[in-house]
């Protein structure tokens with residue numbers, strides 16, 4: 001069994017303006033896939049508010 005990690009995309013998404021920023025994260029353990037499911041990639045989205053929106057939106 002090969003222990004090859006699937007490529008992961010991590011990004012920050014601002015709830016206010018929709019701005020996205022890619023971030024580099026350490027890829028941890030993958031979730032257990034159902035039988036027969038080939039996991040190829042992962043995407044993680046962090047939602048919050050960017051600096052400009054935080055300063056103006058309160």
Ligand SMILES: [Zn+2]
Nearest residue numbers: 014017050053
């Ligand atoms: Zn924003």
